[in-house]
Amino acid sequence: MRRAVCIVSPGNLASNPRVLKEADALYGAGYDVTAIVCDYNEVLRPADDQIEAAAPWKVIRVPRSRGDGVRARAFERLARILSILGVRIPVSIAALSARTPVGALMRRAAEVPADLYIAHYVAALPAVACAARRHGALIGFDAEDFHSGEGTDAPGDEFRMRMIRTVEEAILASCAHMTAAAPLIGRAYAERYGLGCPATVLNVFPLAMAPAHRRPAHRSEEAGRLRAYWFSQTIGLDRGLQAFIKAMSLAKTRVTLDIRGSNRWGHGDALIALAASLGLGDRVRLLPMAAPSEMVRLAADYDVGLSLETEVSENRRICLTNKIFTYLLAGVPVVMSDTPAQRLLAPDLGPAARLCSLDDPASLALTLDALASADRLAEASQLAWRLGRERYNWDREQNVLLQSVAAAFARRERGN
Known part of the structure; x- marks a missing residue:
């Protein structure tokens, strides 16, 4: 029986070649693959259409509505109030305060049965966690960046990083499969959250x-x-x-x-x-x-x-x-x-x-x-x-991804 893998990303198909490469590699290795992505950049829509038409794996595109930003700002205000009151901010509120359609991704991911859900970017982590709980599946995360380390001196960045850390801390420890786009990114995640060091899958191309x-x-x-x-x-x-x-x-x-x-x-x-x-x-x-x-x-x-x-x-x-x-x-x-x-x-x-x-x-x-x-x-x-x-090409580097996914399934079969 073929295992199913669902990749979730808050970006457009054409804006995230890493999603495409991983979906191609997993499909080529014999997995049933579904990619759930956002569809909000009109400039990229023609390219998204071409990619979807050519992809051998399934694509689900989630449109971004005008209400997404309104809801995000409302949850951000609520999170700030809780912070001022000294109340611990729930993961759901921290996640929904992001300026991405977190809720829509959660709903669509839950509708797709899979054996492994892989999040790209922090905004996809709540979606894969909820879907994995519903379907009794494994959770995965691909860290293209060190997201809780993206903060600068810009106004509001410190609060945004706190929300990201809240989400990461709640979900990453449950990940059975985790990869990072650079060795130091993997090390930073391991040290911050007490995790095993993720495998490095470099941002190379076919x-x-x-x-x-x-x-x-x-x-x-x-x-x-x-x-x-x-x-x-x-x-x-x-x-x-x-x-x-x-x-x-x-x-x-x-x-x-x-x-x-x-x-x-x-x-x-x-x-x-x-x-x-x-x-x-x-x-x-x-x-x-x-x-x-x-x-x-x-x-x-x-x-x-x-x-x-x-x-x-x-x-x-x-x-x-x-x-x-x-x-x-x-x-x-x-x-x-x-x-x-x-x-x-x-x-x-x-x-x-x-x-x-x-x-x-x-x-x-x-x-x-x-x-x-x-x-x-x-x-x-x-x-x-x-x-x-x-050395630095996807034909070689994809093996690291496939080995990490296979190891996650093998550990589950052994009951680890």
Whole structure:
């Protein structure tokens, strides 16, 4: 009898490639798979439609209603009142105070019988816990980030982190299967809640996304130039790009930078203004968002990719985003900021990665000048290409996920 796995995420299908990869891997391993996701981003809806039509596993899309935000604000007010009164905030109220359709996800997940429910992001944890209780199933959690460590100095963040910790503390101890997207994220969860350390499943991509052939090391029109690339769903001012632009102005090498992502908050305009003030107005461009499935192909056009995490939060210090592994699969060397997580990874990448300090643009400029050497860039590109094919790809990494799921079922059969 085939076991059933239900994956629950508060994001759109097209915004979370990790859900797609895990669903494909589990389905390919013989599980019946259902993915319950939200459907609230109209821009992504056409891509969601395409993914759903092509997926061999079942998709349930939960629309976000206008009342979701109203209900969330009401529960947040109630939670704040209880906090002021010194009353312990119930898990249900903490969960429903999130600005995501937690209640709708709980209702839909409970309607889908499964043997294992896997939550992506904290907002999905209440849904998988309730569904697992109803159907006598196992609970799983995939930590793409250290969610209770995402807080910054922004107003309201401390209270939001308290609500997240309330949910995590109540549910994570019951998880039979747990994975993390970086070693330090797994360690942070284990230490905070007294858990066994989750297996690390890196944010890598299938070999099928890689270009068929490695492109020349210098993709620019002439040696001594570097084309740099950074992408994200939303352009932000807390991702180290200001330091990189300042380094561009100090480098002897002519460095250009393409920034891809949504400029909905106007942060891209601020970066363009900074570049113009430094005489780099013709060297920094904003590019529109693109589908996650296109990112490896798009990255392959560049000489270097940027993974510039900052110290803005604990999560940013210990995460490993998919940028690094997108560049490697494309055969593009990586410039990484010197955070604990990236510093831990760097030795395994050798010349394919360069660590830099965002506090020292002059030193970063020297790094760019050194990388612009034709021989060094060729060596770095060749190694990035090899690492992407031999080590950092989903064809290999999915085995960690499958082993963790199989082990959870095996423990249950043994009565552990």
